[in-house]
Amino acid sequence: MERYNKITDKNQREILLLKSFACSYGKCAFCNYILDNSYDENEINQINIDLLNKITGEFGCLEIINSASVFELPLRTLEYIRKTADEKNIKIIYFEVYFSYIKRLNEIINFFPNQEIRFKVGIETFDNNYRTKILKKNFLLNDYTQLSNFYSCCLLICTEGQTKEQISNDIETALKYFKEITINVFINNNTEITRNEELVKWFLTEKYPLLLNKKNIEILIDNKDLGVYVQ
Numbered sequence: 001m002e003r004y005n006k007i008t009d010k011n012q013r014e015i016l017l018l019k020s021f022a023c024s025y026g027k028c029a030f031c032n033y034i035l036d037n038s039y040d041e042n043e044i045n046q047i048n049i050d051l052l053n054k055i056t057g058e059f060g061c062l063e064i065i066n067s068a069s070v071f072e073l074p075l076r077t078l079e080y081i082r083k084t085a086d087e088k089n090i091k092i093i094y095f096e097v098y099f100s101y102i103k104r105l106n107e108i109i110n111f112f113p114n115q116e117i118r119f120k121v122g123i124e125t126f127d128n129n130y131r132t133k134i135l136k137k138n139f140l141l142n143d144y145t146q147l148s149n150f151y152s153c154c155l156l157i158c159t160e161g162q163t164k165e166q167i168s169n170d171i172e173t174a175l176k177y178f179k180e181i182t183i184n185v186f187i188n189n190n191t192e193i194t195r196n197e198e199l200v201k202w203f204l205t206e207k208y209p210l211l212l213n214k215k216n217i218e219i220l221i222d223n224k225d226l227g228v229y230v231q
Contacts (some may be wrong), residue, residue: 001036002049002130003053010218011087011180013061013094016051017228019044025066025098029136029158030124030186030193036067048077057088063120065228070106070108078111084116093213094118094152095115099139118151120182125155126173127166133163137194144177152180158199159186171211176186181210182218189223 003017021044023036040045055062062085068075073081093102094113097105097119109117124135131137135156147153149212153174157167186195187205204221211217223229 002224002228003051006032006059007063007226008133010014010215011061011162013058013063013092014057015053015063015065015226016055018048018051018066018073020065020066020068020072020077021074023072023098025100025138026068026152027136027138028122029134030159030189030191032189032191033067040088041076042088044074045076049080050075052080052084055084055088055090057090060090061092061094062090063094065096069098069101071093071097071101071104073075082112085112088126090115092116092118096120096122097150097159098122099141102146119148119149120152120154121147121150123128123174124155125162125166127170134159144173147177152179152182154182154214156184156186158203160194160196160197162196164199164202167199168207171207175216180216182220184220184223187223188220190201 005015007013007015015150019036019038064081066069081093082163084216093115095117099121104146105119122137123141124137125131126141128140132140147151152194154171171181171183185200186193211219220226
């Protein structure tokens, strides 16, 4: 397990994988990050404070990910993030958030008055049926105007049941509605979702070369590519 890294190519930033309370939803069929959840608030805070003490602020940008949403981080951790960001002159903070928290985003924005807050949401796919029935991520996305509340989104690609057309449409749609996108090529992780190797081969051959150098696209061929990971 790795919890701290520096991203030095596209979108330079420091990135932390913090510990948190259990995800409020916690039923996504592809997710094993929930194994990092804890109910011990003291343990969570101690781990997170130790990690936050590594922050240098050299890029002025910080990304916080956790095995849930920013709303599952304890108050003490949030206060320490704010304190660290102010002391290290952090201007931009990325937070993960589950779509159902869309009406509560201002709570985090107001909590960090000295930083620009950029929310990253896991859309995974714009195919509502595939998202809810196969990936078991239980929200319907019909009004795309709501997406303006989020800065960035994550797409999950190359899983069994997806098609080339679906993946292409997901990328095109994400680029239309988000300032930045992250494309995650699925890695088998002992969940019920499995990887489709033919789709991986197609993506790496036909799509990846066209997307690689676009500044607003981050492509994770392996889930360890950001340098922070659970398994």
